[in-house]
Amino acid sequence: MRLLLVEDDPALGPGIQTALQQAGYAVDLSVDGIDAEAQGDIEPYDLAILDLGLPGRPGLSVLSNWRSRGNRLPVVILTARGSWQEKIEGFQAGADDYVGKPFQMEELLARIGAVLKRSQGINPGPLAYAGIALDEATQAVTTASGAQWQLTGTEYRLLRYFMLHPGRLLSKTELTEHVYDNDSDKDSNVIEVYVNRLRNKLGGDLITTRRGQGYVFGAGAA
Amino acid sequence: MISLRAKLSFWLASSLIVLLVLQWSIASVVIQQLVEAQLVDRLSQDAESLLSGIDFTAQQPDMLDTARVSGVYQRPFSGHYYVIRTTMQAEYSRSLWDSRLHVPEVEPGDQTLLRVRGPEKQPLLVAAHGYRKQGQSVTVAVAEDLTAINAGVRQFRLIHGVISFVILLALLGLQYYIVTHALRPLHKIRTDMRRLESGEIERIDAQRAPLEITPLIAELNRLLSTMSRKTRRSREALGNLAHALKTQLALLGQVAAHPQLNASPDLQTALRDTGENMRRIVERELKRARLLGAALPGKRVDLQHEIAALVKTLQMMYADKQIVMDWQVADDACYDGDQEDMLELLGNLLDNACKWCRQEMRLTVEGGEDLRLMVEDDGPGCEPDELGELTRRGFRLDESKPGSGLGLAIVKDIVDSYGGTIAFLSSPDLHGLRVEVQLPHAPRTSRPMNKKMAP
Numbered sequence: 252m253r254l255l256l257v258e259d260d261p262a263l264g265p266g267i268q269t270a271l272q273q274a275g276y277a278v279d280l281s282v283d284g285i286d287a288e289a290q291g292d293i294e295p296y297d298l299a300i301l302d303l304g305l306p307g308r309p310g311l312s313v314l315s316n317w318r319s320r321g322n323r324l325p326v327v328i329l330t331a332r333g334s335w336q337e338k339i340e341g342f343q344a345g346a347d348d349y350v351g352k353p354f355q356m357e358e359l360l361a362r363i364g365a366v367l368k369r370s371q372g373i374n375p376g377p378l379a380y381a382g383i384a385l386d387e388a389t390q391a392v393t394t395a396s397g398a399q400w401q402l403t404g405t406e407y408r409l410l411r412y413f414m415l416h417p418g419r420l421l422s423k424t425e426l427t428e429h430v431y432d433n434d435s436d437k438d439s440n441v442i443e444v445y446v447n448r449l450r451n452k453l454g455g456d457l458i459t460t461r462r463g464q465g466y467v468f469g470a471g472a473a
Numbered sequence: 474m475i476s477l478r479a480k481l482s483f484w485l486a487s488s489l490i491v492l493l494v495l496q497w498s499i500a501s502v503v504i505q506q507l508v509e510a511q512l513v514d515r516l517s518q519d520a521e522s523l524l525s526g527i528d529f530t531a532q533q534p535d536m537l538d539t540a541r542v543s544g545v546y547q548r549p550f551s552g553h554y555y556v557i558r559t560t561m562q563a564e565y566s567r568s569l570w571d572s573r574l575h576v577p578e579v580e581p582g583d584q585t586l587l588r589v590r591g592p593e594k595q596p597l598l599v600a601a602h603g604y605r606k607q608g609q610s611v612t613v614a615v616a617e618d619l620t621a622i623n624a625g626v627r628q629f630r631l632i633h634g635v636i637s638f639v640i641l642l643a644l645l646g647l648q649y650y651i652v653t654h655a656l657r658p659l660h661k662i663r664t665d666m667r668r669l670e671s672g673e674i675e676r677i678d679a680q681r682a683p684l685e686i687t688p689l690i691a692e693l694n695r696l697l698s699t700m701s702r703k704t705r706r707s708r709e710a711l712g713n714l715a716h717a718l719k720t721q722l723a724l725l726g727q728v729a730a731h732p733q734l735n736a737s738p739d740l741q742t743a744l745r746d747t748g749e750n751m752r753r754i755v756e757r758e759l760k761r762a763r764l765l766g767a768a769l770p771g772k773r774v775d776l777q778h779e780i781a782a783l784v785k786t787l788q789m790m791y792a793d794k795q796i797v798m799d800w801q802v803a804d805d806a807c808y809d810g811d812q813e814d815m816l817e818l819l820g821n822l823l824d825n826a827c828k829w830c831r832q833e834m835r836l837t838v839e840g841g842e843d844l845r846l847m848v849e850d851d852g853p854g855c856e857p858d859e860l861g862e863l864t865r866r867g868f869r870l871d872e873s874k875p876g877s878g879l880g881l882a883i884v885k886d887i888v889d890s891y892g893g894t895i896a897f898l899s900s901p902d903l904h905g906l907r908v909e910v911q912l913p914h915a916p917r918t919s920r921p922m923n924k925k926m927a928p
Contacts (some may be wrong), residue, residue, distance in 0.1 A: 260720055266727040335820030336813050342786040352754050353723035365793055471720035
């Protein structure tokens with residue numbers, strides 16, 4: 252899952268970025284409204300965390316500009332502006348959730364997780380598919396047979412992306428884009444390695460390879 | 474309280490009545506005097522012509538040659554009489570018949586006017602002149618009946634009075650119109666004031682106001698805009714302060730969560746608790762300071778519209794919970810306080826209901842004398858002995874759900890600042906908590922006046 256974090260505070264921004272990365276997200280940090288708007292339009296992010304008081308362009312304008320161009324990128328507003336008036340304006344501009352500062356990191360992560368699931372039309376709650384359950388807090392997976400595996404960061408991100416898009420054909424490029432942030436060294440061949448590691452843990456038939464096209468997770472794989 | 478209108482009308486009408494009565498009386502007196510002066514003039518002429526008919530040398534029993542006397546003095550009780558007196562004898566006109574007029578002797582060259590009762594009790598005006606003819610003093614008194622003249626004067630007075638009265642009525646009507654018309658701008662301003670209070674307009678239009686009150690309106694508008702500018706500025710400043718503080722607090726929270734501090738959990742907890750306390754203080758106190766209360770004339774809040782937006786927002790916020798939100802706003806429900814206060818009040822109440830409900834939440838807004846808001850949910854509700862604790866600052870009856878415990882305390886602050894009441898009950902329909910808020914309308918300085926008073 253690749254997130255765009257838009258936060259201009261020089262200390263808070265990197266702090267949240269680190270915390271989100273630890274939680275298994277690929278995170279790009281933007282500190283400027285205009286840049287953030289452009290990035291949100293160009294890069295295939297899965298979600299944006301948007302501060303409202305931004306230099307360059309206010310967060311609300313960034314959001315309504317995205318929406319007016321048909322960019323459906325899920326957005327969680329993260330702001331210290333906590334009045335109901337501002338909340339209503341935020342949702343009216345097209346936000347998917349609203350978290351007030353100061354916040355507990357756990358709460359922000361829970362909200363991000365919920366919005367991601369909602370945006371994929373998946374029921375809220377623990378991420379589960381065909382007997383496989385992914386614990387987002389511990390980044391561990393439980394298979395249908397009951398075996399539990401601790402996942403590495405990349406494995407976790409990859410599996411979560413698969414589980415959020417079951418039955419869909421996912422190209423290596425798409426997977427790379429959503430699993431790594433801008434600063435990472437992107438090599439789509441690495442994806443193959445991680446897919447194989449997941450197959451070893453979950454069983455070989457859960458992720459099928461479509462030669463020259465990509466991978467399909469779960470149903471529709473046949 | 475004095476009414477300009479009543480005062481103006483009273484004094485204008487009084488002066489008008491006094492003026493007309495005065496002119497009527499003067500005209501009456503003047504006309505009476507004029508008529509009498511003419512009469513006296515004529516009587517004097519008659520006396521002169523009578524005098525020329527007197528001959529003392531003729532040795533007749535009568536001094537006057539009656540052939541030379543006008544016919545009106547011959548006809549009995551004609552209303553025209555004369556008496557000619559010398560020291561020895563008196564001669565009366567034939568018209569007097571056998572009644573007599575008592576006339577004093579008048580020195581030659583003098584003239585006396587008398588008012589006496591005539592033969593048929595009619596009022597007579599007698600002009601007695603003293604002459605000297607052929608060495609003898611003679612008094613010639615000529616009298617005329619005043620009845621006809623008096624009747625004429627009376628008729629004049631009556632007609633004059635009726636005309637004056639009609640003029641008075643017409644002038645009173647005109648004056649009523651003028652006063653009403655001249656005070657119409659004031660009435661418009663009063664209406665504007667009411668509309669200002671109820672938030673229909675933002676400033677009073679000074680365009681069509683009379684010169685005398687334009688400065689007043691300008692001053693009022695200036696005060697209004699200064700006040701709202703100041704309020705807006707201080708709100709913005711408070712918002713910025715809250716924003717800055719909360720961002721720093723978020724940072725503090727991150728510092729507390731730093732892995733290097735994992736070794737000393739006490740320090741971590743202390744940092745986190747301090748941060749949390751500061752957050753509560755900032756939230757509560759700054760929200761409270763931002764409250765406007767009923768101090769300023771507010772803009773009318775479209776409750777339907779605001780509540781619809783709020784419910785939509787809450788549905789997004791609680792999208793995972795699939796809450797049935799049922800809301801109803803009575804047509805006569807209106808609120809003329811500050812919009813942000815109302816959103817804060819309803820937002821916190823509904824948020825609380827959404828947080829605790831199982832799947833249903835209901836909002837009812839009723840109008841009438843006061844504005845009544847009722848929020849119910851189908852959640853676990855609250856024990857009766859805990860109901861009073863609900864609005865205590867930072868008090869959370871259940872620590873298991875996220876929240877600052879400030880929502881209801883802020884609601885209480887808002888309700889207090891509007892002089893309203895809040896009650897926590899249990900919902901008979903949904904079996905959860907039922908919060909009832911009652912907000913009085915802003916006290917009106919100028920209640921709509923009696924219809925009859927308004928022009």
